[in-house]
Amino acid sequence: MIPNPEFDGAQPAEQRMTKLADYAGRLGFEVVDIAGFLDTVDRQSQNQIRTLSEAQIAASEVMAANGTVRQALTSVTGITDQTLAKVEGSVAFVRESGQKSQSVAAWVQELAERMERVAKSLEAVEANNAHIADIARQVNILAINAKIEAARAGDSGRGFGVVAEAINELSQKTARAAGEIEENISTLSSWVGKLRDEAGTVSSDASHVIANATEADHALTGIAEGVRQTHSATRTMADEAEKVQYAVEKFHPAFDTIGTIARDTAEGIHIANTRVEKLVDSSETIFQTAVALGGASEDLFFINKTRQAAAEISALFTGALASGRISRADLFDRSYVPLAGTNPAQHMARFTQFTDEVLPEIQEAMLSIDPKVVFCAAIDPNGYLPTHNRKFSQPQSKDTAWNAANARNRRIFDDRVGLKAGRNTEPFLLQVYRRDMGAGKFVMMKDVSAPIFADGQHWGGLRLAYTF
Known part of the structure; x- marks a missing residue:
């Protein structure tokens, strides 16, 4: 292996861990970008396979x-x-x-x-x-x-x-x-x-x-x-x-030969995409381990702020259970009732009204900690986001595309980043992902999350998304 001159054995361990964390962050950026590209190619190849299958059926019918x-x-x-x-x-x-x-x-x-x-x-x-x-x-x-x-x-x-x-x-x-x-x-x-x-x-x-x-x-x-x-x-x-x-x-x-080759290619792309997703998980683990071992990072500020806010929400939830403001059954309700006439679909849970009352004060304050912050919102293990920031909680209109960008509360985001944020129980989780801006354009984002507990029971996580 070629030694990296930036890692000098005489350097303090904390400095080296900081560099490791920095490299892990860069690696995460590149891997996620590749993973996003492969995911796009994977979807396109699957669409091509479906199209080819339809064409083969059509040719047989012809x-x-x-x-x-x-x-x-x-x-x-x-x-x-x-x-x-x-x-x-x-x-x-x-x-x-x-x-x-x-x-x-x-x-x-x-x-x-x-x-x-x-x-x-x-x-x-x-x-x-x-x-x-x-x-x-x-x-x-x-x-x-x-x-x-x-x-x-x-x-x-x-x-x-x-x-x-x-x-x-x-x-x-x-x-x-x-x-x-x-x-x-x-x-x-x-x-x-x-x-x-x-x-x-x-x-x-x-x-x-x-x-x-x-x-x-x-x-x-x-x-x-x-x-x-x-x-x-x-x-x-x-x-x-x-x-x-x-x-x-x-x-x-x-x-038929084209279809076979296309299916084999699509299968290879799908396997590569799956392996790259595992590589994303590995890069995230390396980064978290480096930070846990004392490595400083430009993301440490956002990590600490998110952990503090998640702790405040945990305290609010625990207090609400103790005072009887909300029952444990309602707070941990996992039945989502669709709201008629919404597109994209919005849902209500038995705790939604409660989170609408207690979360905005903490979530809105997080938007002002740094100009890079895009949103801050709590999410449960199934990707259900009951209460969003006010700018993303607009009443829906007849324009579906506008709704998707501006009416993001009471929605279920069961993508990889959303589910991992809601299910993580480690002190923090830092993820890198591509945010779809529409018209085939994507922006690289960071998403740091910290777990939320209510009376010792894991409820979900608090997400803080910010740009590079």
């Missing part, structure tokens, strides 16, 4: 989901294959049916035109028949007149009378035939009229059929094209899903 998507796309592709074939078949069938419908509709339209021409022909026949009937009536009149004249002529007109009679009979037959023809034509005209009307209706429907068949053909053609595009898209998606699956399968093992 693989599973992608497999499901691939199966679905394979099924969809098969369905679109079948659908496309059916749609194309339907298009061909409907197109053929449409063509036939158009042919039928054209025939119906032509039939309607023909019925119209037949109706006109019947009208002409009816007119001609009426003309024939009129001629038959005239012939009949002429025949009757001829018969009359033949009768007047006697025997000489007899032959003419026979001819006239024959003509009369022929004209009557012609008239009767014309009547029957007119009746038949009328009936036929009625039928043709109905057929013409029906043919007109059918012709109109045929026009709609032709138009609808054309629209249906266009629609089905569009459907077929849409199915083709869907089929193409599903095939593209299936191809992309295959690429995703390949990429994830390649990435997943590497991700």
